Amino acid sequence: MFNDKISFKAVILAAGKGTRMKSSKPKVLHEIFSKPLLGWVVDAVNDIYPQSDTKSIVVVGCGAGEVEDYLKKYENVSCVLQKEQLGTGHAVSVAAEELKDFCGTVLITCGDTPLLKASTMRAMLEYHTEHNCDVTVMSAIFENPFGYGRIVRAQDGSIEGIVEQKDANEEQKVIKEINTGVYCLKWESVKNAFKELKNNNSQGEYYLTDIVGWAKEKNKKVLSFVIKNPDETLGINSRSQLACATLIMKNEKLEELMENGVSIVDTLSTSISPDTQIGADTIIYPNTYISGKNKIGSNCKIGPFSHFRGDVEVGDYSKVGNFVELKNAKIGSHTNVSHLSYVGDATLGSNVNIGAGTIFANYNSITKEKKRSTLKDGVSIGSNTVIVAPVELKENVFVGAGSVITKDVEENSLALCRTPQKEYPNWVIKQKNLLNKKGEE
Ligand code: UD1
Ligand code: CA
Numbered sequence: 001m002f003n004d005k006i007s008f009k010a011v012i013l014a015a016g017k018g019t020r021m022k023s024s025k026p027k028v029l030h031e032i033f034s035k036p037l038l039g040w041v042v043d044a045v046n047d048i049y050p051q052s053d054t055k056s057i058v059v060v061g062c063g064a065g066e067v068e069d070y071l072k073k074y075e076n077v078s079c080v081l082q083k084e085q086l087g088t089g090h091a092v093s094v095a096a097e098e099l100k101d102f103c104g105t106v107l108i109t110c111g112d113t114p115l116l117k118a119s120t121m122r123a124m125l126e127y128h129t130e131h132n133c134d135v136t137v138m139s140a141i142f143e144n145p146f147g148y149g150r151i152v153r154a155q156d157g158s159i160e161g162i163v164e165q166k167d168a169n170e171e172q173k174v175i176k177e178i179n180t181g182v183y184c185l186k187w188e189s190v191k192n193a194f195k196e197l198k199n200n201n202s203q204g205e206y207y208l209t210d211i212v213g214w215a216k217e218k219n220k221k222v223l224s225f226v227i228k229n230p231d232e233t234l235g236i237n238s239r240s241q242l243a244c245a246t247l248i249m250k251n252e253k254l255e256e257l258m259e260n261g262v263s264i265v266d267t268l269s270t271s272i273s274p275d276t277q278i279g280a281d282t283i284i285y286p287n288t289y290i291s292g293k294n295k296i297g298s299n300c301k302i303g304p305f306s307h308f309r310g311d312v313e314v315g316d317y318s319k320v321g322n323f324v325e326l327k328n329a330k331i332g333s334h335t336n337v338s339h340l341s342y343v344g345d346a347t348l349g350s351n352v353n354i355g356a357g358t359i360f361a362n363y364n365s366i367t368k369e370k371k372r373s374t375l376k377d378g379v380s381i382g383s384n385t386v387i388v389a390p391v392e393l394k395e396n397v398f399v400g401a402g403s404v405i406t407k408d409v410e411e412n413s414l415a416l417c418r419t420p421q422k423e424y425p426n427w428v429i430k431q432k433n434l435l436n437k438k439g440e441e
Helices: 037-046 064-071 088-099 118-130 210-217 239-259 427-440
Strands: 008-014 055-060 077-081 105-110 135-141 150-153 159-163 177-186 222-226 276-278 294-296 306-308 312-314 319-322 324-331 336-339 342-348 359-361 373-375 386-388
Touching: 008 037, 008 088, 037 055, 037 064, 037 105, 037 118, 055 064, 055 088, 064 077, 077 088, 105 118, 118 135, 118 177, 118 222, 135 210, 159 210, 159 222, 177 222, 210 222, 306 319, 319 324, 324 336
Parallel strands: 008 055, 008 105, 055 077, 135 222, 276 294, 294 312, 306 324, 312 324, 319 336, 324 342, 342 359, 342 373, 359 386
Antiparallel strands: 105 177, 135 177, 150 159, 150 177
């Protein structure tokens, strides 16, 4: 077994049009739980060996500018431009310029397969290394293999090549072992193949799959790594497949959480992103949507109808109730935000109580700036309060209902910001009398 990290470089193909999405946005930027498909792929590649500095090359083409902008946040990712999309083999040959002097393993994957797990790619890298392969193809067994490239084997079981759906004969069409489009290559051994690829096929494209036949002809070692869970290889080509991948991702997350002691009252109406951590004995009530990266403690009560938009931390024994939206908020333990509130860009201490209908006003639509507010331990906010950022409310501050808080408040103070209540005795009777008089005139 491999205890050591296998060093490799990744090439991620993401230049394709994605015509079937019927969208003005590049396909790989369509999102699942607020993260682009390509983000899921890059994160998974980076998680193969966490903390190691894996370099990835992303082949961009359609919508290149937008895709490159998105990738700027990844320091270990560089982009190469495939001006014309002449096929998957051509895409890799564009990346090959960057890999000229590279010796070692190249992992090739696609930017539109967000379910492929780091652990699966790691297992494939280990298999490739262990067997000293020149080419390893990730394959899957599909009952309905239509549309995929088929793995063609010789009498002795060895791989002869990959035939695309459109080029397959009747005999090949019944093959159920398909090409998932993920490969490990011993780069120095196969890099010359990319100079020799031909496009004499039904689509007139340079096929990456042809390197398998090329390697076989040169007596190089080609094996397939058969993936156990074919769901992981789902490629997104349409909105319907996007919804399908979202559902698979969410169900897997809910199962994992329940296994770790989190109660999900209604799995059908609850969505939780894979990047969210939740502690044991927390209960998630129905119709809760948790997107982005969040950390929720143990023994919390969340929902029904709560909305987390990412970068939210909630301490143990806290409560987030119905129609509460949270974004970029850090909340301590034993704190309650129970009803109808928006908490955005705020830090709340422990034992804080937020009354119903409290809004954290964090955004100035003219300057487009977002500001943060801080509520220290023990603060209590009356219902229907607006906290206008940036303000700091020190320990145990008490805010009266209906206040609009625009200034900092010192500890243990009452802050009240509303016009004093006036009473006009018999005002209603006077009004009615006036009305009656008018009627008589
Ligand atoms: C490809 C494989 C097929 C496999 C299937 C798995 C080839 C010839 N076929 O087919 O055997 O079963 O994936 O899903 O490789 N891309 C570029 N530049 C291009 C063309 C494509 O970057 O010029 C990118 C696309 O953005 C996409 C990936 O390569 O991310 C795969 O391309 P796609 O056209 O979807 O290949 P398939 O026809 O699905
Ligand atoms: Ca295609």
